Structures are given as structure tokens and as C-alpha cells.
Amino acid sequence: MADLEDLYREIILDHYRSPRNRGELPAPPAQRVEGFNPLCGDEIVLTLLIDDGRVSDIKIAGTGCSISQSSASLMSAAVKGKSLDEVRQLIGTFKSMMSIHEATLADEADGAPVEPEPVDVRSLGELAALQGVVKFPVRIKCATLSWNTLVQALNEAEPQLA
């Protein structure tokens, strides 16, 4: 079961069992966005407070599998207190890590293999534990659900800040 242990690393199981930043912030003033994975029924409610160009608070509610829940918990811990620019950069790095597999497949289909951009996994800290997910393509959507919801929340929040 070597593959399984690569997927279900200790950090992931820890965040699944004891999710960080669990709950909902009062909205407004918080930005509130819901995300769904219609394939497996995972649901996430993300509430986000932006203060002075920084994510001053974030909370996650909803239900889902260990991968979607731990990814949301890891994400909330990683973005809390960060500037919006840093958050956007982190989202980009995380998504490249998650899309390595898909990108490679797409390139092979084109017949023109292109080396995917190298991802500096070290910059991801604990989030690097989710690396094992790319070996299980069906689960990538679980890992990216909270991140896509975060992108939506930022997109909705930023015009209001301008």
C-alpha cells in the first residue's frame, strides 16, 4: 500500500482530523463563497476577511473527503496573514504542483512534449504534503476545490477594495 501512504501522508491526516480555521466568519463584513464538487458531493463554505491588503482572517466550513478537507485546512493556515500578492503567488505555485499530471497528459496528446514549469515545492511548506495527490488524477479536483473557491472569493472581494 505504498501508493496509499504517499497519498494519505501524516500531515494530511492530521489536518483532516484537526482542521485549522474551521467555521464561518460573519458575512458581511467577510466575503462568503461556496464551492461544490458535483462529482462526489463535496461542499465548502469559505469566509474571508481582507484588511489593509492582507488576508486578516479566513474560515472554512463544509464537508468532504480527507483530501479536500485537509487541502482546505492547509490552505487556510498558509494564506492567513499573507498579503494578497503573496496569496496569489501561492495559489499559482500550488496549482502548478497539482496540474503537473494534467499538463503532461495534454502535451503528450499534442505529440509535442513540453517540460512543465518546475515547481519550487519548498516554497509551499506543509502544502507539499499534497504532492502525492497528482498520482491519483481523480483526486486532484478534491485538492483544488478549496483553492478554486479562494480564487473566486478574491475575485469577488478585490473590486470592492479598489
Added chain:
Amino acid sequence: MALNEMTGALDTELVRKDFPLLARSVHDRPIVYLDSAASSLQPSAVLRAMEEYYEAHHANVHRGVYATAEEATNLYEGARVDVGRFIGAPDPGREVIFTKNATEAINLVARTWGATNLGAGDVVVLSEMEHHANIVPWLMLAESTGIELRYLPVDIDGRLDLTGLDAALDGAKLLSVTAMSNVLGTINPVGLLAERAHAAGALILVDGAQSVPHVTVDVRALDIDFLAFSAHKMLGPTGIGVLWSRANILEDLPPFLGGGGMILDVRLDRFLAAEPPQRFEAGTPPIAEAVGLGAAVRYLEATGMERIRAHELALSRYTLESLAERLGEDCVVFGPPAGEDRGGVFSLAFRDVHAHDLAQVLDQFAVCVRPGHHCAKPLMRKLGVSATARASLGLYNDRHDVDVLIEGLAEAGRLFA
């Protein structure tokens, strides 16, 4: 025929030899296929029939006069007769309509019978255990016509609560229910429902997607008005399903899709529709798939639906007993206890391990189960879960399959301890 010479019962070891996919290994383990409620496997006889059709008889149906065109037409219409005989249809040549799947069959009824017989305030009765395929077409019709939907509730054991049946049917035009739940395995008393629906002046549509492959379904004995089912859940190929209805109902219905094959005459400003079933089969139909479905029906008949049911009922008992014995309270199975009113569908919750994670661990044991809401979100809300892991049986499953399932669940328990 895959029967035990001594007892006449199903010999699973022989049956399994008929299904080539069961010879596969996944992650270096022999495959354990427990997802027949989503789609069954196909026996060689079905695959051979389709291959032979393409290799020796392929042509478009109902048009050519050359030899193979006639052969193709005869094979296609022969499949209609096979299907009709299998479900006890009095007049297969006029009553069996080939669709894309059970979903399209139900949509066909909503769009033709529903659109012409139902208006604002008319009542259609459904149940809380319906698949989305038997909810959404009626919600869509409600949006366009203002019909009212009522739902028969599901009780704590996962059976239909029929105490309010007559009240729900009061003034209703249609009762549309599943014969067997794809989540709970509950087998509903269709004959009784038909009787009460008719007494109230309503017609009854039965979603047979889960029941037709596993129990004897006879449209005459049940006295129903519409039956929808899919080939790929009954050992046939994907891409074809069936709507059966009474000839006198079908005769009065407008066409569903427009195109070739469904007309008697076309002018620039009007058309004359063909008789049923051609009226509802616009365009080139799934011919090879019909041939495959015909072969699947003959395989089921030769094996015997009573034997299949007896085998699956015994294996259902073994599954429920083994899960309880070996996993105890860690494992919750939704739906009624094993018995005559339960099919081999087991929606599982294992401790607090999410269904998706269970299915992932089980995959490492080459066990194929389905995690998720099973296209029955209203029922899942009622059960208070967002997802379950569903294991479902077919005639080719045996006790070993169930044992590996339990082994995998135990491993998930260890991993998520």
C-alpha cells in the same frame, strides 16, 4: 449454461468464465467488480453478437433492400421482440421503444405524454428515493407547465412510507417511481402501487433501471403503464435503453425528437408522424447496441431470472451478515435488512472515513465501488450524509468478492485510525 448440475442453482465459477473483464488484474490483484448498479459487465455472448453484427450484417435499418440491410433490420427488430418477451410485453413490435438509456426514456414520457396531458396544477407523484433521472425531467416540466410534484416519503428503514399514499395520489395524473432504489436496494411494491394509482385515476411509470437486471419484471402482471430501463445495467452495451408502454397510450402521443425514420410523409410546411415505436426513434438507431441487448436478454433468460435473484439474495444475506460480524458498529449499511424486498445494493458508511477515501483504499485492493451521491441528492439529504460508498452485486459476484471488500474496509479503518 452456467448451472450446477446437482442443484440447478447458479454456478458462479462457471458464470465468471463468461465475463472476460473478470480475468483482469488491477494493481496486481484480480479485479473485484462491485459496481453493477452503475453499470454491469458484459458476457462474451453479448460482445460476440455485436462483433458478428458489424463483421457480417452491418447496414442501416428499415431502408435498404439488399440482403445485409434486411439482415440488419431483422436483427434490430428481433432484439425488440427479445426485449418485449423478457418484460412480458403483449405487443413488442408496437410497444418497445429503443432510447439512449433509461434517462432518455423517462424524458421521452415527460416531453410527450407529460407535455400533452399535464397542465398547471396537475399532480405528478414521485418518491424521495428517486434517481435524478426520475426527478429532474419532472422539475423541468414543472418549470414550463406549472405541474405540482408530490413526493412519497422514505421511512427510517429505507422503505417507502405508504401511509399517505392515497392522499398523495388524490387528484394525481401520474405516479412515477423506481422499482428498486439505486442507493438503498429497496424493492418497492410496484404491483400495489399500480393498483392504487389506477384506483385514483392516475397512470404509473416505473423506473426499472435497477430492477429489470435483477428480478423478474412483467409489465402485464404488474399492470403498469410505462417502464424505463437501460441495457448497460443488464449485461448489455452502453448507448441503448428501453421505454415500454401500452400501444393505446403510445398511439396518442406526439413524436419526441424529429428527423428521419419517425415520419410517414414530410412536406415543406408539415409532416405526418409514423406509428409507434418508429414515431419515437428519430435518426439511425443504435443497431449494434440493440443486437447486444438482445443477446444480453437471451443470456439472462437462459440463466433464469429466478436463479439470478436467488443467488443475489443469498449473497446479499452473506454481505450484510459478514459486514455486521466482522466490522460491527463501525460499518453502517443504509436500507432495509436482507429479504425479499431488498436487492444487492449496499450504501456504506464506515466510521467517519469519507466515501471517497474508502473507495480510494478499496481501489488498491482492486475492489470497484462507487463513492458519491449516486445521482440521488434529495435521498442523501434525507439520510443525512453527503456521500456513501456503494457496493452492488451482479450474478457474477461471489463470497470471495465480499470478503475482499471487507478486507479493504478494514485497511481503511487502520489507515484512518
